[in-house]
Amino acid sequence: MIDIYSWATPNGHKVHIMMEECGYRLGKDWLAHPIDIGAGDQFTKEFLAISPNNKIPAMVDPNGPDGKPIALFESGAILLYLASKTGRFLPKTDRAKFEVLQWLMFQMGGVGPMLGQTHHFRIYAPEKVEYAINRYTNETRRLYGVMDRELSKKRFIAGKDYSIADIAIFPWTRSWKNQGITLEEFPNVLRWHEEIAERPAVKRGVEILTSLRKPLNDDKAKEILYGKTQYQKR
Structure with a gap:
């Protein structure tokens, strides 16, 4: 167990x-x-x-x-x-494996910390600091833009197969409303998000x-x- x-x-x-x-x-x-x-x-x-x-x-x-x-x-x-x-959910070949790992690191080093700060300053901070709200909201929008461009070329974030990179990123995109964006701004992210959200294990x-x-x-x-x-x- x-x-x-x-x-x-x-x-x-x-x-x-x-x-x-x-x-x-x-x-x-x-x-x-x-x-x-x-x-x-x-x-x-x-x-x-x-x-x-x-x-x-x-x-x-x-x-x-x-x-x-x-x-x-x-x-x-x-x-x-x-x-x-x-x-x-992690390829066996070195090339494919490292393509997944770079996007896992993208989530750990970028998506998680930056979107977390966006949540904090937009929702939880005891005072509204305009500079911080703008800084992190803009960085969130930039990161969604990175993902949108990548997902315009492939079904999943690291290629044709669903991987731990998708599993890592998806939960952060569920709170897009709190991040000051709409998924319609990023149609490829929207398409990816909706597909993953329908997986039974994800539900x-x-x-x-x-x-x-x-x-x-x-x-x-x-x-x-x-x-x-x-x-x-x-």
């Missing part, structure tokens, strides 16, 4: 979708353990032992590569691990833990996520 410690966020959804896409059955092959980041669950000693950066998701597989348990944090690393373990994955997540509208939760609690020495 693989244990996934997670929450219903884009980074959490990546791993939920991957588990479902790989054929693992929730409740039989794997468990989703909720880590309520608004309540501070990410700072417990038990979770920090798995995820020292106090971020979700994290994973414990009792049957690691050497037959021993392995714990991993960082969603990109978990996707790579599961792709290696199952032989799915299941994005619902995992979603019923537990509440709107982030209380000061205590915001302080835990963005205030001094986040920066305490542990």
